Amino acid sequence: MNAPAAVERSVTIANDAESLIDLLRLRTDEVASKRILKxxxxxxxxxxxxxxxxxxxxxxxxPILIQVLSGVVDIEVDGAPERFETGGIIYIAAHxxxxxxxxxxAHVLLALADAATRAPSDRAGVGGTEVGRADAAAEPEQDRDGADRAHAPSPEHRPLWNRAIAGARAH
Structure with a gap:
């Protein structure tokens, strides 16, 4: 097997929890984010x-998975908060x-499903099931690098998200 094929079949992100946590340092001025795999x-x-x-x-x-690598995080889903400590993990459906x-x-790991699993939004925060529905909210968003941003905030919260993304790129 040649080397390029091996790279496409697997990618080591971190060999242990400490290495995974070290991929992104804590910032006291803002939430920091860094894409570590696409x-x-x-x-x-x-x-x-x-x-x-x-x-x-x-x-x-x-759909996404959120796992707390260290610390304590309250995750609110549809207005209902739940506390997650180190090792806690939650699945959240699209929209x-x-x-x-x-x-x-806290250090958190976010896994996002492939863009092919995008569900159209019913504009009430819940994914729909209509086939072929044209929906602007389901269209891929792109960051400044032109990469797909499947996990993006609602329009009123995009400035916070954009600051977090920009801050992560600066590091």
Missing amino acids: APGFGVVRLTLDKGQTMSEHEAAV VRHALHAVES
Whole structure:
């Protein structure tokens, strides 16, 4: 097997929890985010939130998994908060509104399903099932690098998201 084929079949992101946490340092001035993998099937983003920091309510165009690598985070889904500690993990369907609040400084891993799983939005925060529905909310968003952004906030919260993305790129 040649080397390029091996790279396409697997990518080591981190060999241990410490290495995964070290991929993105905690920032006291803002929530930090860094995409650490974009591959066929899904993407992975690392987030850090200092104690008291919040990611305002938003939604993803694809299903997501959020796992707390360290710390304590309240994750609110459809207005109902639930506390997650180190190791906690939650699945959230496409277009379900959610927010994160760091009870303690936290390192979080976000896994996003492939863009092919995008569900059209019913504009009420819940994915729809209509086939062939043209829906602007289901269209791929792109960041400044031209990469697909399936996990993006609602229009009223995009300035916070854009600052977090810009801050992550600066590091």
